[in-house]
Amino acid sequence: MTCRIVIGGFLHETNTFAPSRADWAAFNRGETFPAFVRGQAMVERLSAGNIPIGGFMRAARERGWTLIPSCWAGATPSAHVTRDAFERLAGVICDDVRDAQGADTLDAVYLDLHGAAVAEHHDDAEGELLSRIRALVGPRVAIVASLDLHANVTPRMLDAADALVAYRTYPHVDMADTGQRAARLLERRLARGEREAMHALRVPFLLPLNVQTTMAEPAAAIYRALEALDATHDVVLSFAMGFPAADIAACGPVVWAHGEAAETAVRQLHARIVEPRSQWRLDVLAPRPAVARALAIAAGAMRPVVIADTQDNPGAGADSNTTGMLHALIAEGAGRRFPQQVALGLLWDPAAATAAHAAGVGATLSLSLGAAVPTFTGARSDAPLRGDFRVHALSDGHVALKGPMAMEPSVELGPTACLEIDGVLVVVASAKTQMLDRELFRCVGVDPERMKILVNKSSVHFRADFAPIAEAILVAKAAGPMAADPADLPWRKLPADIARRP
Structure with missing residues (x-):
């Protein structure tokens, strides 16, 4: 399947209660994440790493897709992303999408996102970015994004994108695998010619970070159940456990799926997550x-x-x-x-x-x-x-x-x-x-x-x-x-x- 895809990334996990903000310099320091990179240099630097966009690029090459690199940037988690930093990054990505459209037929946009970014002027930073891209490309062009397991997934994000998929491990050792799952979702979307059915449910409570580890129960068993439901229903499920330090209306865990049986699969997994609540008990010491x-x-x-x-x-x-x-x-x-x-x-x-x-x-x-x-x-x-x-x-x-x-x-x-x-x-x-x-x-x-x-x-x-x-x-x-x-x-x-x- 031949197609042209703009690719890029914007990663920030925002703790709105933290002391330091993420300015433009933070996205260029290369501490927790690789520093800001644009164009072909992004492909050369990130294609081999354990990072979602690396996994996506490897999957795209196997499928013969043509990639049009925009930019990729991540900053160490902190308080809000400054207006200046967000507008610079969003501006680069949107300009590159606009240019790619003008040059030839554009089939898709893939973004490597975190899903828990809060900007000074947009509580839902990823929803804002995805919506701007959707306004540029219209309904025909597919938009797919990978997300961190700690994403605070908003209705606006789910509405603007054709498909979203989140990590399934914490510690995050499946980042590249998640990029490959995003490629499979894009392949399904392109073959179908329209969006697959999607269903989402919010979990009615916040989950402390320390109980979210998939190296222990209950999360380990829940993600095993997620994979079994994927296979049973031919869907792609995600359970983003949320980043519980972002004072926004959409903070918290969300379960969603893409596929004809999405609602059935989501309801079954949601029931496993919410009961009993005692399974998520936090054990900490002074x-x-x-x-x-x-x-x-x-x-x-x-x-x-x-x-x-x-x-x-x-x-x-x-x-x-x-x-x-x-x-x-x-x-x-x-x-x-x-x-x-x-x-x-x-x-x-x-x-x-x-x-x-x-x-x-x-x-x-x-x-x-x-x-x-x-x-x-x-x-x-x-x-x-x-x-x-x-x-x-x-x-x-x-x-x-x-x-x-x-x-x-x-x-x-x-x-x-x-x-x-x-x-x-x-x-x-x-x-x-x-x-x-x-x-x-x-x-x-x-x-x-x-x-x-x-x-x-x-x-x-x-x-x-x-x-x-x-x-x-x-x-x-x-x-x-x-x-x-x-x-x-x-x-x-x-x-x-x-x-x-x-």
């Missing part, structure tokens, strides 16, 4: 109890205990610079109990990393590490940790990634240091990246497998690479910008019929 439990487990374990510092997860809008878990480690004497076998990372503090590089390995520095940042409660997080830190190791921050969450072969952290205080090792970086790959510890001489306790600034993505080596995984609720429990947030726009917790 900082010092989390460390105390980790110490008790570690005493008789041969493998590390991993603690998720979930409320400072830079993959969910935090800045990865709070110190609540670090204070707890010191207060509980973790480093004295297990000297140089307790590590925390990544802590974003460019000034501390620069000072460590200037001093050199072996030097002792008097530092104020981390920051007290505004949180969703209106209060600030724990005070910086002041003390004398020994420079344990240094790195230029160029890290080759080896874990299953890697979008690209490497990441740039900038000047990076391992600082030691009271026997605790702290990996301090100059860029914000969540701790989702063991190499991010290893780059400064911290061997994760040899540690007794690891504190990871992440919510769930770390599980992909750390669960295989962990004796136990605990979730800690230290003060930070990303609420572990959505019910803690000061909602204004969430509809009254959507419960803030299961």
